Amino acid sequence: LTKLFYSGPMFRGERPQKGRLRQFNQIGVEVIGASDPYIDAELILNLDALLKSFNLEGYKILINSLGNKSDRAEYKNELKKYLADKKNSLCEDCQRRSDINVLRVLDCKRETCKKVVENAPKITDHLCPESINAYNALKNALKETGINFVEKADLVRGLDYYTNTIFEVVHPALGSQDAIAAGGRYDDLTKEMGGPDVGAIGYAIGLERILLLIQNKESYLATPGILVVSLDDDSNLLALATADRLRKDGIPGEIAVSGRSLKGQMRKANREKRKYVVIIGEDERKNNTFVLKNMENSQQESLSYQEMVDRIKK
Secondary structure, eight states: OOOEEEEEEEEHHHHHHHHTOSEEEEEEEESSSSOHHOOOHHHHHHHHHHHHTTTTOEEEEEEEOOSSSSHHHHHHHHHHHHHHGGGGGOOOOHHHHHHHOOOGGGOOOOOOHHHHHOOOOOOGOOOOOOOOHHHHHHHHHHTTOOOEEETTTTTOOOHHHHHOEEEEEEEEEGTTTTTEEEEOTTHHHHHHHSOOOOOOOEEEEEEHHHHHHHOOOOOHHHHHHHOEESSSSSHHHHHHHHHHHHHHTTTEEEEEEEESHHHHHHHHHHHHOOSSSEEOOOOHHHHHHHEEEEETTTEEEEEOOOHHHHHOOO
């Protein structure tokens, strides 16, 4: 699993629309090597925490699912059929998009086009069981961790390689160009470009739009943080919630990728020079406790949540 972030100037090749600059600055975050919906949830939690660290308020997190490649292909055919006798009511750009990338019609900001797609079929009605399960797991994880989100059935991303989870953060103070961050899963992209078949998800934040909204800025020192490991699938949700709870209590951390052995996770924690690992399994769920392992001396204890927090901070 590879986790990356970057920041710097970007350049648009197409004609910039109103509110979109030819050159702009962007923060990006990518997680490559996993297709787990809990990774999607953690990335959205990460984005929400970052925006809160800027003291931003009043934004909305919108989510949707595009399904897998087959789901999307089926839906695109349905959408083309729906738009076939409505083309003349679309703007010139959307008439072209309906032939090239029909999903982009749903993303148009013009009122005439918005009216045309109001009653368009929804992609969530065309998802296979596997895609539905992944989407439901994401929504459940966000609810359990206290993230407020809005499902938006017509949410799409401008690039055609997105699959399953997509999301966008909007702020009403910015008018029609209200997106301040956006992202999604792109599991098929690496393989399509000749690389390995690996899952991947990422997001990007537009810094110029953030600066229009920002009031105060706080900076934080990055540390390796806590690694929270779940011993079984039933513990995944608690692991996600625990990592989020620790972050809210001022302790940086992240969840481990499910599917890797405990021994493998310990090796990972050592490589990353983490001081502590939190381990959660069936016994911990039943007893409402957490195993805290000190990676420097290999000692571990079974503690309540507050005892664990006090021990880490001490």
